[in-house]
Amino acid sequence: MPSPVLVPIFGDQLSPQISSLADRNPDDTVILIMEVADETTYVRHHKAKIALILSAMRHFAGELRGAGWTVDYVRLDDSRNTGSFTGEVLRAIERHGPRGVQVTEPGEWRVRQAMEQWRIDLPVRLRILPDTRFICPLPDFYEWAAGRKELRMEWFYREMRRKTGLLMENDKPVGGRWNFDAENRGGPEAGLKPPALPPFAHDAITREVLELVSSRFANHFGSLDNFNWPVTRADAEKARNAFLQDRLPLFGKYQDAMLAGEDFLFHAALSPAINIGLLDPLDLCRRAETEWREGRAPLEAVEGFIRQIIGWREYIRGMYWLEMPGLADANGLDAHRPLPDFYWTGETKMRCLADCVRTTRDNAYAHHIQRLMVLGNFALLAGIRPQDVADWYLTVYADAFEWVELPNVAGMILHADKGRLASKPYAASGAYIDRMSNYCGSCTYKVKQKTGPEACPFNALYWHFLARNEKKLSGYHRLAQPYATWRRMSEEKRAEYIDSADAFLKTLVPAKPGWAR
CATH class of the missing domain: 1.25.40.80 (Serine Threonine Protein Phosphatase 5, Tetratricopeptide repeat)
Known part of the structure; x- marks a missing residue:
């Protein structure tokens, strides 16, 4: 009997039709599925996200075995687990003596870079196939x-x-x-x-997975009480x-x-x-x-x-x-303020932000307008460092993998890519949130008030954002009207907005060190 082909399958490749299996048959294939520490902790993922992926991986292994495949499954709590994809592939090669390794391309840049190193490190031939689950190659x-x-x-x-x-x-x-x-x-x-x-x-x-995650990742963000994925x-x-x-x-x-x-x-x-x-x-x-x-x-x-x-x-x-890879370091608007602590605690008098952090904590989920126009809009207006914001989004959402999270954050939310993705920054004052939500009616802050300690912070922050980025953004056609409005204001009014925003920004408490990685 010829030696088998080893087919590693990652936690976001749980499809029977995955390209790495398309030309294989169960008689001469060993499927390797690996739970590794590197993937659970390269950012401190939400507990529910880890539980979702580990449980889905274990169920998928059972599905494959039921279809007649040989599955070599490495559990996170295996004492021999090396903690990395590379280490586990090398161990599997020792166990099975395959004639080659065949894998579907990964979704993330860092994993692809590690996989390219496999061409050098592995003692057998490596074949990387495109991910045909996407419509556009x-x-x-x-x-x-x-x-x-x-x-x-x-x-x-x-x-x-x-x-x-x-x-x-x-x-x-x-x-x-x-x-x-x-x-x-x-x-x-x-x-x-x-x-x-x-x-x-x-x-x-x-x-079993929920018990493992509760024990091993007790200090990670999020709750498992509502786990229903x-x-x-x-x-x-x-x-x-x-x-x-x-x-x-x-x-x-x-x-x-x-x-x-x-x-x-x-x-x-x-x-x-x-x-x-x-x-x-x-x-x-x-x-x-x-x-x-x-x-x-x-x-x-x-x-x-x-x-x-x-x-x-x-x-x-x-x-x-x-x-990639430049997108990971993009900071086209020179934003350097650290992530505020309330992104983790939800402890803020801004009702919209408090509720969006709460659903994120409880469910590892918030819908796209909450992510873009509340959580993201605040980060944009306040000038939060893009890498902090990207790490946060990657950490807290069950659907977040870098290929989908990073362009949304760097391009759509923060305009850190200098407009490669979006035709304008998605900046908005409190009026947008008031129009699209019921948050403002019972908020401590007054959305109709423009400046001062009782005013909705989004109002002054909106003009503060436009003012400090005027050289970079005033040429954008879709921002012509806001900048025309800004220039028509009296110097006294503009100063009032800037002072109000500055006073609020001074109240922000940075997140504790080591919150993401």
Whole structure:
């Protein structure tokens, strides 16, 4: 019998159709799945994120064994565990004597760099295959980006619509428009009661993982009390079906709304399952399209959902690999303030920020407007160091892997990439949060008041941000009106905004050292 091929599979590659298995058969393949300390602690991940991935890995191993594959599974608490992918691959080579190693390309730059070193360190041939779970292969994205002055997602999204045929009639978008975003900006309404997410019972595997994480990662951020993420393919499909039936019809209208205590609203909350491989993103989009074609969901809701997946998700992944490694150190607005401690404690009188930190702590989740226009907007306006902000987002969210987190933070949220990704910084005063949420009504601060100790801090911080970045941003077409307003203000009024913002910024307490790494 010939020696086998060793196929390492990572915690975000939990798909039976992964490319590293596509040309293999169970008779001469050993699948290596590794729980390693490096991956649990390169940032101090949220407890629920670690539990999700470890439980999903263990369930996936059982799925593979049930399909006839040989799986060599290395547990985190194995006394012989080296703690790294490289160490465990070398140990597996000693155990199995494979004729080669075959692996699907990783999602993160740091892992790819380690994998390139394998070509030198491993005593057998290494074959790295593209990740075919993405709709746009990286070479295709590079070709699309080549020579373009502006790499805007909207134009890329239209190419993905044409490629997939989603929401298309021949070569035209259904409804005569590519984008229905204008219909998807509904604010909170009194009495709005979104359906609950489906519950998932903890089986013996998940209970064991939760005990391990509670013990081994007790000092990590977050709670396991509400752990309810799907950790099997069947549970992920249950979550998918519940979203399509119960929440997709109103997803579009309320996707930007924020309600205190309503942590999921009409959002899918499927991104963790998609990003670790339990759901196929293209299949999910086709199912959403069917909901529209069969009259169960409106076009604007389905288009908005599909745009997030085949548009934004694919675009962000392409931008990550196009811009790395420089993106990790980008700081185009020269922001150097350390991350405030309330990002961990939630102890702030700003009700919007307190609630967003609370849902992040409780669920390893906050929806995209909470991440962008509350948590991210504050970091942008206050001039928080981009690397601190990126580490925080990577740490706290169950769906956060660097390929999706870093471009969103450095480009979309903080404009640290000097506009490579977004056409303007997503800066907003308290008026936006008031319009899209119910946070402001019972906040200690007064959103209508512009300056002073009782005023919503976002108001003065907004003008402070524009003022200190005027040389860098005043040429942006989409900021022409705010800068014109700023210049029309009296010197006394401008000074009042600056002094008010400075006074607030002095109250910020930096996070304790060593919070992320």
